[in-house]
Amino acid sequence: MANKTPPDSTRRSERSRRAIYDAALALVGEVGYNKLTIEGIAARAGVGKQTIYRWWPSKAAVLLDAFTQDVEGYEAGMPDTGDLAADLKFVLRASVDEFADEKWQAPYRALAVAGANDAELSARFVERLLEPGIQVYVKRMRAAQERGEIGADVDVRVATEMVLGPFTQRWLMRTGELTYAYVDTLVDLALAGLRPRA
Numbered sequence: 001m002a003n004k005t006p007p008d009s010t011r012r013s014e015r016s017r018r019a020i021y022d023a024a025l026a027l028v029g030e031v032g033y034n035k036l037t038i039e040g041i042a043a044r045a046g047v048g049k050q051t052i053y054r055w056w057p058s059k060a061a062v063l064l065d066a067f068t069q070d071v072e073g074y075e076a077g078m079p080d081t082g083d084l085a086a087d088l089k090f091v092l093r094a095s096v097d098e099f100a101d102e103k104w105q106a107p108y109r110a111l112a113v114a115g116a117n118d119a120e121l122s123a124r125f126v127e128r129l130l131e132p133g134i135q136v137y138v139k140r141m142r143a144a145q146e147r148g149e150i151g152a153d154v155d156v157r158v159a160t161e162m163v164l165g166p167f168t169q170r171w172l173m174r175t176g177e178l179t180y181a182y183v184d185t186l187v188d189l190a191l192a193g194l195r196p197r198a
Helices: 009-031 038-045 049-055 059-068 084-099 102-116 119-146 156-173 180-194
Strands: none
Touching: 009 038, 009 049, 009 059, 009 102, 038 049, 038 059, 059 102, 059 119, 084 102, 084 119, 084 156, 084 180, 102 119, 119 156, 156 180
16 A cells, blocks of 8 residues: 655645735735724635634734735845935835835735734834834945934934834825825935034
């Protein structure tokens, strides 16, 4: 009698996990966060809801893992051409395009709203996605500071938040359109206050 190889439970688990991620991201775009349910995710993914509850305590936790599954830690960083303004504008213009993507918007907005009422979720979102991104800007600002492009007394973390804060606020609260012209102006205004004093 031929030996049968037992099913690979790791592979099956990974397929299920991927199906759950895909289902969560698709459904939050279709029905919104308030109507997103574990039952709905399970049905779309073709798994039992007990499978989801075995891995995650809530729909917010599922969505966070789904949204950050492919984040690789920002190893590429930000370009450093020696021109801080040009580099910031280049990256923020790319961010304008990303933030306009409907598939990206729904989960990000949902997590922002859920995080406002869930300190633990918010902390995990910051740790896994926001903080690594912020550190890319901080590192680039520090390099510019070392070359004398911005003042030696500037707190580069605060300087980074001066650039990213208005961008995020405009997008999240829909106070205005995110455009290349907007981010170019944002960079120019921020750097005008950060340049070394004569």
